[in-house]
Amino acid sequence: MVVYNAMETVVNRMFEEFQKTYEMSCDCQICREDVLAIALNKLPPRYTSSDKGLLFVKGEYISPQLQSDIMRELLAAATVVAQNRHHV
Ligand SMILES: [Zn+2]
Structure with a gap:
């Protein structure tokens, strides 16, 4: 059985x-x-598991709440990275 993090x-x-x-x-x-x-x-x-993961990606992917949560975290993460670059 293949288990993976569908959130990724x-x-x-x-x-x-x-x-x-x-x-x-x-x-x-x-x-x-x-x-x-x-x-x-x-x-x-x-x-x-892989089958349910596909359902999650298709279904919950379009949930407006999850979508805005992810966008908010991406924005916060991009801000952190812009201020702490791990290279020159
Ligand atoms: Zn860079």
């Missing part, structure tokens, strides 16, 4: 949307991964 998939997709409207001070891979890691640490994980 959702947040990854939302992050692509987020980057269309928010200009990150640096959008290299290190900073993008930092933002994702920080946001994912703040959001509740949704461990699930």
Whole structure:
């Protein structure tokens, strides 16, 4: 059985949307991964088997409450990363 955190998939997709409207001070891979890691640490994980994960991504992905929670955490994470860059 394959178990994974469906929240990762959702947040990854939302992050692509987020980057269309928010200009990150640096959008290299290190900073993008930092933002994702920080946001994912703040959001509740949704461990699930692969079939149910697909349902979660399709269903709850469009929940306005979850969507705004994720956007809020992405914005907060992007702000933190902009102020604490892990590279020169
Ligand atoms: Zn960077």
